[in-house]
Structure formats: structure tokens, C-alpha cells
Amino acid sequence: MRNSKMSWDTSKKALKVEFQxxxxxxxxxxxxxxxIT
Structure with a gap:
């Protein structure tokens, strides 16, 4: 359970960084x- 939450937090951070x-x-x-214009 804790591992899945950790991976979820990591993926959320990765998505946030990619978005920024x-x-x-x-x-x-x-x-x-x-x-240019």
C-alpha cells in the first residue's frame, strides 16, 4: 500500500514537472x- 502511494506521488511530481x-x-x-514580429 505504501509503495503504491509512493509511486503515485512520484508520478504526480513527474507530471507536474512535465507540465511546468x-x-x-x-x-x-x-x-x-x-x-520576430
């Missing part, structure tokens, strides 16, 4: 678009 990275990449791309 996607937002960061999108903001970076938007900034590049603004600079």
Missing part, C-alpha cells in the same frame, strides 16, 4: 514569435 516545462517552452516560443 511545457508551459515554459510555450512561453519561450511566444516570446520568440513576439521578437
Amino acid at each position: 516545462q511545457r508551459i515554459w517552452v510555450r512561453q519561450k516560443q511566444n516570446a520568440v514569435v513576439v521578437v
Whole structure:
């Protein structure tokens, strides 16, 4: 039971990090678009 909860917390953290990275990449791309235009 505890192991499954640990893996669940780890996967949640991984998803959160991936989500933040996607937002960061999108903001970076938007900034590049603004600079070009």
C-alpha cells in the first residue's frame, strides 16, 4: 500500500514537472514569435 502511494506521488511530481516545462517552452516560443514580429 505504501509503495503504491509512493509511486503515485512520484508520478504526480513527474507530471507536474512535465507540465511546468511545457508551459515554459510555450512561453519561450511566444516570446520568440513576439521578437520576430
